Amino acid sequence: MNDYAIATVIPPRGAAAPVERRARSGVVSLPVPQVSASRASAMRYGLARIDASGRVADRAILTTLGWSSGDSLMITVVESAIVVHRDPSGVFAVPAAPYLTLPAVVRRRAGVRAGDQLLVAVDATCGVLVIHPLAALDTMLVSYHASLLGGEDRDGRTE
Numbered sequence: 516m517n518d519y520a521i522a523t524v525i526p527p528r529g530a531a532a533p534v535e536r537r538a539r540s541g542v543v544s545l546p547v548p549q550v551s552a553s554r555a556s557a558m559r560y561g562l563a564r565i566d567a568s569g570r571v572a573d574r575a576i577l578t579t580l581g582w583s584s585g586d587s588l589m590i591t592v593v594e595s596a597i598v599v600h601r602d603p604s605g606v607f608a609v610p611a612a613p614y615l616t617l618p619a620v621v622r623r624r625a626g627v628r629a630g631d632q633l634l635v636a637v638d639a640t641c642g643v644l645v646i647h648p649l650a651a652l653d654t655m656l657v658s659y660h661a662s663l664l665g666g667e668d669r670d671g672r673t674e
Contacts, residue, residue, distance in 0.1 A: 559637040567629040569617040576615050576644060579637050584611045592624040597646040615644070626650070 563573035577583070582601060586609045589602035597617060610616050617627070627633065627648055634647040647655075 557639045559639065561635045561637075563633050563635050565617065565622070565627055565629060565631055565633060569619060569622055570612075570614040571617060571633065571635065571646070572614070573635055574613045576635060576637060577609065577613055579639050580642055580644060581639075582609050584609055590617070590621050592621055595625050595648055595651040597621060597625050597627075599644040599646070600642055617646075 559575075559579055561573050561575065563571050563576075565571050580601075582588075586601050587603055587605035588607040588609060589600055589605040590607050591598045599615070607618060617625075622628070625646075625648060627646075632649050634649065634652050636645045636647070637643075638645075
């Protein structure tokens with residue numbers, strides 16, 4: 516995702532104008548909450564494919580996190596998300612090639628297969644990488660969108 520796409524999603528800083536809605540007795544102004552564009556962490560997002568060897572095709576991950584060849588990593592699967600961070604007691608290591616390689620046991624536990632597209636979320640401030648298979652992202656978004664639409668899922672059933 517480029518900076519232009521990010522800038523179009525995040526609202527500009529400053530006070531938001533009130534939303535006006537016509538009522539029978541006249542105009543009613545509703546306050547609009549101000550959304551801050553600044554965050555405590557420096558998150559970066561991307562989409563990457565994983566190959567048959569477990570390599571995640573996004574070299575920028577290691578650059579953003581400052582990881583280098585031989586660094587020990589802790590890789591944990593939490594539900595379907597893969598959480599990776601540098602840890603001296605980690606049993607995995609950053610390979611010599613500028614890629615992140617996910618071991619087969621991790622891929623199996625997370626349900627990730629060769630060719631799958633992944634959402635890569637990097638928190639450079641904390642030095643953490645979270646990888647989500649797109650199927651998990653779909654589940655999260657369906658649930659979130661249902662909450663926005665009054666608690667109904669795709670079939671119109673209330674949860």
